Amino acid sequence: MLAVLLLALLGLVYSENDNIVSFNDAMIAEAKSQISTGEWMLLFHADWCGPCQDAKPHFYKFASWAKDSRPDLHIASISHDGGGQLFGDFGVKYLPTILFVKDGQVRNLSDRRETLKDMFTNDEWKNVMPTAEMPSENKSETGKRIGNLSALKSLSSTQKTLALAALIGFFLLVSIIRSRATKAKIFKTK
Template sequence: MFSSPRRAKPHLWICVLTLGVYLSSVPVSAKPDSLREVTDGNWEEILSGEWMIEFYAPWCPACQQLQPVWKEFADWGEDMGVNIAKVDVTEQPGLSGRFIITSLPTIYHCKDGVFRKYQGARTKDDFLSFVDGQKWKAVEPVSSWFGPSSFLMNSMSALFKLSMFIRRCHNYMTEQLGIPVWGSYVIFGLATLFSGLALGLLLVFIADFVFPSRRFSSPDYYQKKQTMEQARLIQQQEDAHEADGEDDDDEEEEEEDPDEVWKRRRGSPEGRPEPRGQGFSDEALRKRVVGKRNEEEEDDEEEDT
């Protein structure tokens, strides 16, 4: 009659064990990783809100020492309302050029698109104090010229991506295709030469199209040029005719009577014009010329005799 409670104990233990097995079989959701990864594809997300971003490389010893501290700091990020992120510069060369990473690890603080470089100690308490105490306000922000979204930094990002692409091509040609290192350098040198020539030619065409020469851009340029050529030829012909006319005049003067020559010149026998008011009349001038000729003839006859 009193044995029923004793018999119930095995059933109770069975129920407890069953409940324990059930609870242990239920999957427990893991805590999500609070450390975010920033890439070239999603980096624009850091332009809104507050962020602490670490730039690192897996081969860097200082970066390896900082990783545990950075993960502990990331666990506090949700409580403080700050996004904690990291960037692997070996996998994201564009971001390395966009932020001009010259040393590792490098830490940036970002608040609504305004970036400041962290220069303090690298402990969890210092990180918490920097964010919670708003010590970042005392740090001078990065100039807008060097901001990650500026044109200059976009160009730097493209340049770093190009350099990484060239490096990968070099590794592929030397390791996979078996091309010697010097052969790879020759290929890249020729590619650079021809691409530079093509780019220079394209720039010349663009400049000539946008800023054409005024001389050739005028619609009546060729018409003016042709008119000037015709005028030059006509002037040459006129000069030639004038020269021929002077020669003819000289020949006519030689054939004319001396009296007519002196009448036309109305000057001295030597051919020099006389001063005004001292000229001779036509009759006197004729007698003077004839007398001079007679004297010359007499002198010639005397010389002959």
């Protein structure tokens, strides 16, 4: 009985609390609009990612602290399963990624996940150089392409091999046609 009570208590401490907003690709315009104003801490993660699961308790603990100590700081969680386009738009290359966005400037705080509270208590986040600007609307096509790459996970290895062979064949064909066209131009000019 005590074990069940302890597990329930741990679940409350480390569960996504009510001040964490979840964004996905269905609400991309709203997400970008909200994130472009104010201060935002963003956790990019995936359910299948072990290090992401390790980072979540630190992030949730920080979110609980920020709710009372820094109420103007908004917290958001973006899962790869539903937010692939946002991953692409923000240039997320590895998981988990923790970004702090303020005044349109993006700072990567991923390697400081265990000391986030200290970073904001002492304003140490100001010492972290911005890595990028807020993504603009014209980047969303790139984001869509990167987000759609997650569909490749569902292909079998045979399908991936065939797709790669077709792509290589296409480039070889284009190369042959271009070289023949170049040779034909040389002979016609003489």
